[in-house]
Amino acid sequence: MIFVLGIGGTFQYGYHMSVMNSPSPFIKQFINDTLIRRSSTNITDGSLTLIWSLVISIFSIGGLIGSTASGYLTRRFGKKKCQLCNAVLPLISAVLMSLSKTFGYFEMVVAARFLSGFYSGLGINIHAQYVGETAPRKLRGFINTTGPVFVTLGKLCGQMVGLRELFGTEFLWPYVLLFSGITSLVQLVALPFFPESPTYLLLVKGDKEGCLQALKQLWGDRDHQPVIDEMLKEQNTQSKGKHMGVLDLLKEPSQRYQLLAMIGLILSLQLSGANAIYFYAYDVFQEAGFPEDQIAYVSLGVGTFEFISAMICSLLIDRFGRRVLLLGGYSLMALTLGLLTVTLALQDAYFWMPYCSVGLTFTFIFLYGAGPAGATISTCVEIFAQAPRVPAFVISGVFSWLGLYILGMIFPYIVETLQHFCFLLFLVLIIISVTGIYLIIPETKGKSIAEISQEFNKLNFRRQHNEVITATSEIVLCSRL
Numbered sequence: 001m002i003f004v005l006g007i008g009g010t011f012q013y014g015y016h017m018s019v020m021n022s023p024s025p026f027i028k029q030f031i032n033d034t035l036i037r038r039s040s041t042n043i044t045d046g047s048l049t050l051i052w053s054l055v056i057s058i059f060s061i062g063g064l065i066g067s068t069a070s071g072y073l074t075r076r077f078g079k080k081k082c083q084l085c086n087a088v089l090p091l092i093s094a095v096l097m098s099l100s101k102t103f104g105y106f107e108m109v110v111a112a113r114f115l116s117g118f119y120s121g122l123g124i125n126i127h128a129q130y131v132g133e134t135a136p137r138k139l140r141g142f143i144n145t146t147g148p149v150f151v152t153l154g155k156l157c158g159q160m161v162g163l164r165e166l167f168g169t170e171f172l173w174p175y176v177l178l179f180s181g182i183t184s185l186v187q188l189v190a191l192p193f194f195p196e197s198p199t200y201l202l203l204v205k206g207d208k209e210g211c212l213q214a215l216k217q218l219w220g221d222r223d224h225q226p227v228i229d230e231m232l233k234e235q236n237t238q239s240k241g242k243h244m245g246v247l248d249l250l251k252e253p254s255q256r257y258q259l260l261a262m263i264g265l266i267l268s269l270q271l272s273g274a275n276a277i278y279f280y281a282y283d284v285f286q287e288a289g290f291p292e293d294q295i296a297y298v299s300l301g302v303g304t305f306e307f308i309s310a311m312i313c314s315l316l317i318d319r320f321g322r323r324v325l326l327l328g329g330y331s332l333m334a335l336t337l338g339l340l341t342v343t344l345a346l347q348d349a350y351f352w353m354p355y356c357s358v359g360l361t362f363t364f365i366f367l368y369g370a371g372p373a374g375a376t377i378s379t380c381v382e383i384f385a386q387a388p389r390v391p392a393f394v395i396s397g398v399f400s401w402l403g404l405y406i407l408g409m410i411f412p413y414i415v416e417t418l419q420h421f422c423f424l425l426f427l428v429l430i431i432i433s434v435t436g437i438y439l440i441i442p443e444t445k446g447k448s449i450a451e452i453s454q455e456f457n458k459l460n461f462r463r464q465h466n467e468v469i470t471a472t473s474e475i476v477l478c479s480r481l
Contacts, residue, residue, distance in 0.1 A: 001194045001218070002131060002143060006150035008087050008187035009127025013120040014154025015180055016059060016113075018303070022162030022296065023173035028052055030173075031106045051106070058110055060405035062117025067397025070125035071246065071390045075204065079130040080196040086126065087188040089119040094181030101174045112177060121401060125393045132381035132389075133199040134218055141317035141445060144378035149314055152307040152369060159303050163296060202231050203386045230448060231386075249391040257459040258383045259392065261441050265376045266396055268330070268433035270403045273337055273426030274368050275411060277361060278302075280344075280420065284357045305362055309369030321445040322375045322382075326437050329371015334430040336364045337423045344420035382444040383452055 020027070031051055035043045073082045093115040100108035128147050135143035157179060162168040167176045195201075195214035202211035208228065215224040249255055281302060285295045317325060340360040346353050384392045414422050442455040 001134065002146050004187050004190045004194065005083070005127050005130055006146055006153075007183040008083060008090075008191070009123045009130075009150060010147045011150040011154040011157075011183060012090065012116070012123050012180060013063075014151035014156075015158040016116045016120055016154075018155045018158035019162055019176050019180075020056070020113075021159070022164070022168035023176055024052075026168075026170045026173045027055070027106075027109065029170075030101060031055075031109075034104055034106050037104070055106075055110055055113055057405060057409075058114045059117035059120075060401050062114040063121030064117075064398065064401035064405070066118035066121030066123075067125055067401055068121075068394055070122050070397065071394035073122070074126060074129065074200075075390055078196050078200050078205075079126050079133075080191065080194070082122070083126050083130065084188065084191055086119050086122050087184045087191070089115050090177070090184035091181045093119070094177040097177045098174050116177070116180070121397055125397055128377055128381055129389060129393060130197055133197040133386070134214075136219055137446065137448070139318070140382065141322065141378050142314050144381050145310070145314040145317050145374035147377045148369070148374045149307070149310040151373075152303070152310045156300070156303040156307050159296075159300050163300070198227075199231060199386050202228065230450075233450065244387045244391055246391040246394055249388050249395070252388065254453070254457065254460050255384070255388050255392075257440060257456050258388070259395065261383060261456075262380045262392060262396055263399055264433065264436050264440070265326075265380060266399050267403060268430070268437075269372060269376055270400070270407055271426065271429045272330070272333060272368065272372065272433075273364070273423055273430070275407065276415070276422055276426060277364050280415075281361060284344075284354070284361055289354070302362065302365055306365045306369045309366040310374055313370045313374030316370065317375060317378060318445065321443050322379045323437070323441060323443040323445075325371045325375040326379070326441070327434060329367050329375070330430050330434045330437070333364060333367045333371070334427050334434070336360055336367060337427045337430070340364065341420060341423045341427075344423075379441065379444060382447075382449075383441075383456065385449045385453065 028048065032043065032048055035047075035051075070082075077085075093112045096108045096112040096115070100106065100112070124147075127150075128144070131143050131146060132140070160166065161176055161179050167173060167178075195217050196210070198211045198214040198218070201207045201214055211228060211231075212224060215227060216222075244252070249259065281299055285298050286292065290298055313325065340357060343353050343357045343360060347357065380392075380396060381389070414425070418425065440459065442452065444452050447455075
């Protein structure tokens with residue numbers, strides 16, 4: 001079930017993040033030729049750049065809409081049915097992209113990218129909630145980290161498909177989305193054999209028997225009544241009942257710090273410098289002496305390294321806990337960024353310095369994948385109960401996709417202004433993130449939702465908590481001799 005959910009969930013997001021990089025010159029040429037044929041005049045570079053920016057950014061807009069719609073759709077139709085319908089969209093997107101050059105409409109590429117963003121945004125939220133709600137507590141960390149594993153696998157497959165030996169050529173680029181369609185087709189065929197989320201069946205649909213059958217299918221035929229009792233206890237502790245919208249969540253005082261923690265974790269991932277590392281990878285490898293026609297394969301090695309590190313994270317998270325991976329990972333990433341800034345500044349001073357930059361690049365990617373990238377998703381799933389989890393992931397998606405869009409717009413200017421010293425900016429942001437994680441986020445390993453909520457309530461209701469402590473401490477013992 002983990003595999004079937006993954007190839008139609010976060011895999012799609014990772015795949016579309018990387019698959020357009022290699023064939024981009026051919027797509028730009030197709031757009032240029034199409035416009036010249038229509039207007040019989042040459043178009044300006046500015047117009048071409050604007051259209052290409054639309055092709056790239058429309059993915060984030062589609063992702064934002066899909067992520068925002070996930071709350072209503074999953075609450076209304078359930079995770080399984082939504083994911084089944086979502087698996088049809090990659091097939092449509094692949095067909096649009098494949099026929100774009102045949103019909104001579106670059107607008108079909110834009111539409112394909114929009115659909116890709118929509119089902120990626122919807123799929124990320126469904127995937128994270130679905131696996132989180134079907135995972136037994138002792139395997140919860142491992143199963144939750146499979147989401148980031150499939151993101152990195154998607155990036156790796158996108159890089160491979162975009163190579164000139166496969167679809168990264170002038171004639172085959174329209175078929176780069178076929179692999180995405182094939183994986184979704186596999187999910188479309190296989191997912192009906194798996195059950196709906198037990199938590200959704202019990203707490204939203206009120207189907208106790210269906211929940212019990214789903215638990216038996218997923219966890220084995222044994223006594224699951226304690227698990228059902230824990231779910232019902234979770235529902236009874238929620239002040240808003242079994243339905244909670246985005247506005248309800250924003251107004252709910254008992255979820256204030258959980259929401260703040262989730263937003264902080266999402267922004268920390270995007271502002272950690274990973275995009276800067278990928279941006280500079282080409283220059284770093286070129287300075288290290290790699291031939292230009294081989295740099296694409298070295299970059300593929302970076303993607304492979306990230307995939308391996310994400311798998312390592314899934315093995316470590318239930319042993320060391322989420323908090324250790326977050327704090328330790330970000331701290332070592334900050335140290336790596338500082339060293340990388342030094343090596344890039346001294347790139348021409350010593351012949352061996354470029355190789356140090358390459359080593360630090362791989363080290364940063366490993367730390368990113370083995371620490372924060374995997375632990376963030378697991379933590380975000382575990383700190384929310386069923387009722388606020390759905391709107392929380394809607395808010396998470398809004399911040400994630402808007403952040404991706406804004407960062408994509410301003411990041412080139414940051415790099416152009418600061419050059420390699422931009423890593424110092426990310427280093428400061430990571431230090432701020434580490435401080436916030438240390439002060440706000442408790443360890444969630446092996447804890448129930450009720451226990452995690454009690455940890456956060458010390459912050460959500462700090463004033464009341466302090467008053468109780470003060471009252472209990474103001475006890476005067478006296479004796480009369």
